[in-house]
Amino acid sequence: MNRLYAIGEVLIDFIPLQKGCALKDVRSFERAPGGAPANVAAAVAKYGASxxxxxxxxxxxxxxxxLEELHNAGVDTTHVKRTDEANTGLAFVSLKDNGERDFSFYRKPSADLLLSENxxxxxxxxxxxxxxxxxVDLVDSPMKQAHRKAIRAVKETGGLVSFDPNVRLPLWNDAEDCRRAILEFLPKAHLVKISDEELAFITGIEDEETAILSLFRGDVQAVVxxxxxxxxxxxxxxxxxxxxGFKVDAQDTTGAGDAFVGGMLFHLLQKEASPSNLTSLLDEHHAEILRFANASGALTTTNKGAISALPDKAAVEALMHFQNT
Ligand code: ATP
Known part of the structure; x- marks a missing residue:
């Protein structure tokens, strides 16, 4: 069975119990397992792939x-390393009145950044x-090198590489550092997922279509x-x-993008996607794949958190069945 490997940060998001105040004024938080790669892996596992x-x-x-939460979500944790040299990464979040989020990351460095290429x-x-x-884990660290090695290794076996920039500016010295890292790694991917909020920042191009087309560089074959x-x-x-999109009663959009990617990668694993058939698979099955991914993202917004909000496959299929978009 083809498998997904998601490399990068696995951390705890501490979500505020009060909305509408600055991070320094939040009195209590609720813990939620997170980190985009963890969310994507949990979605793929939940839908039934490895x-x-x-x-x-x-x-x-x-x-x-x-570790327990990943295991409960069905994710294989065999290759998760542990260390005494740094603590597990934490992110404290505040929700402003306008729906924007403020982050404070505890990672100077966090354990995930210490994963080395060896x-x-x-x-x-x-x-x-x-x-x-x-x-998120492409800041200069052993983990950045670990990414390079993993990308090289999966490509040598003929495997597919998927990238979601998932811009988090507070993690970087400045915006230019973040953009430079994204532009270095993006061409190594075959499939790139990008959100409307990130496109102009990454490309520096205002016109949407021109900006999207500018991402076809290096190995990139598809942009979602x-x-x-x-x-x-x-x-x-x-x-x-x-x-x-599907019409749902959105409560918390955390993890919607990851649930979308998880839905898409689940389909690509099922269809045995590889760099040599990716374009033709997407051309042929775009409607089915995008519908499933949209339903997966939409349902995730109807509950709080990321992994805890992921729907199961039956719920995704039910939404697709009952709502004809
Ligand atoms: P995230 O909040 O996880 O960073 P993102 O910015 O990466 O998300 P979005 O474009 O916000 O990505 O959402 C990804 C997908 O999730 C959308 O393409 C859509 O299918 C679904 N989605 C997100 N928000 C909503 C919503 N309010 N209603 C319905 N579907 C939604």
Whole structure:
């Protein structure tokens, strides 16, 4: 069975119990397992495919908690490393009145950033596997090198690489550092998911279509552009496809993008996607894949948190069945 490997941060999001105040004024928080790669892996596992995470956790209670949560979500944690040298990553979040989020990350460094290239076993990957990564762990660290090795190794087996920039500016010295890292790694991916909020920042281009087309560089064969409640657009070398969003009662959009990517990668694993058939698979099955991914993202917004809010496959299929978009 083809497997997903998601490399990067696995952390705890501490979500405020009060809304509408600055982070310094929040009195109490609720813990939620998170980190985009963990969310994507949990979605893929929940839909029924094999999903692993490649990360490092502190040998602390928060690391124990995350390991347990990943395991409960069906994610294979065999390759998760532990360390005494740093604590498990934490992110404290505040929700402003306008719905925007403020983050304060505890990672100077956190354990995930210490995963080194020596701890990536190149022999792990087999033909048909997919590697997914984001930009949160691309700051200069052993983990950045670990990403390079994992990407090289999965490509050597003929596997597919998927990238979601997932811009988090507070993690970077300045915005230019973040953009530079994204632009270095993006061309290594075959599939890129980007949101409407990130496109102009990453490309420096205001016109949407021109900006999306500018992302076809290096190995990139497909760009999927997500537009929140409006759904998503998929671009391949042969054209573009639009899929409207599902109408749901959105409560918390945390993890919607990851649930979308998880839904898409689940389908690509099922269809044995590889760099040599990705474009034709997407051209042929775009409607089915985008619909499933949109339904997966939409349902995740109807509950609080990311992993805890993921729907199961039956719920996704029910929404697709009852709502004809
Ligand atoms: P995240 O909040 O996880 O960072 P993102 O910015 O990466 O998300 P979005 O474009 O906000 O990505 O959402 C991803 C997908 O989730 C959308 O393409 C859509 O399918 C679904 N989605 C997000 N918000 C809504 C909503 N309010 N109603 C319905 N579907 C939604």
């Amino acid at each position: 999903a692993h995470v490649l990360t490092k956790l502190g040998r602390d209670a928060f690391g124990d908690f995350l 701890e990536i076993d190149a022999a792990l990957f087999q033909t048909g596997d997919i590697l997914h990564f984001g930009s 552009y997500t537009r929140g409640a409006h759904g998503a657009e998929l671009y391949t070398a042969n054209g573009s496809y639009t899929a409207p």
